[in-house]
Amino acid sequence: AQSVAQPEDQVNVAEGNPLTVKCTYSVSGNPYLFWYVQYPNRGLQFLLKYITGDNLVKGSYGFEAEFNKSQTSFHLKKPSALVSDSALYFCAVRVILTGGGNKLTFGTGTQLKVEL
Amino acid sequence: DSGVTQTPKHLITATGQRVTLRCSPRSGDLSVYWYQQSLDQGLQFLIQYYNGEERAKGNILERFSAQQFPDLHSELNLSSLELGDSALYFCASSGGLGYNSPLHFGNGTRLTVT
Numbered sequence: 001a002q003s004v005a006q007p008e009d010q011v012n013v014a015e016g017n018p019l020t021v022k023c024t025y026s027v028s029g030n031p032y033l034f035w036y037v038q039y040p041n042r043g044l045q046f047l048l049k050y051i052t053g054d055n056l057v058k059g060s061y062g063f064e065a066e067f068n069k070s071q072t073s074f075h076l077k078k079p080s081a082l083v084s085d086s087a088l089y090f091c092a093v094r095v096i097l098t099g100g101g102n103k104l105t106f107g108t109g110t111q112l113k114v115e116l
Numbered sequence: 117d118s119g120v121t122q123t124p125k126h127l128i129t130a131t132g133q134r135v136t137l138r139c140s141p142r143s144g145d146l147s148v149y150w151y152q153q154s155l156d157q158g159l160q161f162l163i164q165y166y167n168g169e170e171r172a173k174g175n176i177l178e179r180f181s182a183q184q185f186p187d188l189h190s191e192l193n194l195s196s197l198e199l200g201d202s203a204l205y206f207c208a209s210s211g212g213l214g215y216n217s218p219l220h221f222g223n224g225t226r227l228t229v230t
Contacts, residue, residue, distance in 0.1 A: 032215050043118060043206055043221035051216040090159065094215050101172025103149065104219055106159040 002027045002095045004074075006107035013081045013114055021076040021110045023091030032094035033074045034104060035065055039087045050074060061085070081114045088112075119143065122207050122222035130230055134195040137225045139207030141188055147171075147210045148190040149219060150182055154203040165190055166213060197229045 004025045013019045025031050032051055036044040048059025055067045065076045076089060088111050092104040119142035129135055141148050150162040152175075161174035165184035176182075179197075184190040194201060204226050208219035 034218060036221075041223075041226075043120070043223045044208075044219075045118070046218040046220065049216065049218055096215060097172045099171060100213060101164045101166070102213065102215055103161040103164060103172055103174060105161070108158050 002031075002093050003105055004033070004091045004093045004107040006089075006091055006110045008110050009108075010111045010113065013112070015083050015114050015116050016080055019078050019081040019085070019112065019114070021089045021091075021112060023074045023076065023107060025072050025074060025091075025093055027072075027093060031074075033065075033067065034092040034094070035059065035063070035074075035076050036090045036092060036106075037087045038090065038109075044090060047076070081112075083114050083116060086112055086114045118220040118222065120207060120209050120220050120222035122205075122225050124225060125223070126226050126228075128228045128230065129197060131197055131199060133197050133229075134193065135197065135227065137192040137194070137205050137207075137227075139190045139192070139209075139222060141190070141207070141209030142220055145209035145211055145220070146188065147212060148184055148188070149208040149210075150176075150190070150192050151206040151208065151221075152203045153206060153224070157203075159206075162192070171213075194227070199229050202227055202229045 034049045035047040050067045091107040121140040146167045152160045162176040164172040182192045204224045206224045208221045210217040
């Protein structure tokens with residue numbers, strides 16, 4: 001089954017320091033990978049996606065992600081964290097279903113806390 | 117703002133009741149997805165519609181049903197509600213069946229069953 005795993009429930013980082021939120025995937029065939037962020041009482045906001053091409057993907061709000069096929073990873077990164085980046089981050093993989101439908105399967109989420 | 121509108125924002129109801137959650141997708145989006153988010157289950161895919169037709173079904177209970185109307189808005193109907201149905205219900209939309217299109221989520225409906 002196509003899935004993603006987020007091994008860390010919480011990541012703490014000081015403001016101004018680089019941050020990494022980890023994601024590994026298990027996919028047969030080419031993966032379609034996504035990162036989303038969720039602020040309290042809000043919906044999920046799309047940050048970036050990897051479909052094909054460059055392994056370093058740039059997204060919204062200064063975030064980027066590195067696709068690594070050999071390690072089956074798609075880690076989210078930002079060179080300099082902001083307190084306002086504190087939120088819940090989800091990694092997701094597109095799953096193509098029989099009948100022509102599809103869905104995003106999400107990881108369990110990583111709570112990012114950026115402290116002054 | 118994602119462009120996806122969900123109503124109502126909050127819903128409090130009693131066990132055994134029936135409720136309807138409504139979703140208006142982004143302008144031009146043909147696909148609508150419903151997700152349930154709870155602390156113990158995380159984000160669970162319920163169902164997908166494309167241009168009025170059901171395309172994929174996930175972990176949707178038989179007590180739950182959905183439809184997408186000709187104007188592309190969608191409704192999720194939850195009946196015979198149980199305490200365990202309390203959760204955040206999200207609607208998302210995307211442009212078509214393209215697998216590289218991201219889903220755009222609404223702000224959700226928080227359902228509390230008492």
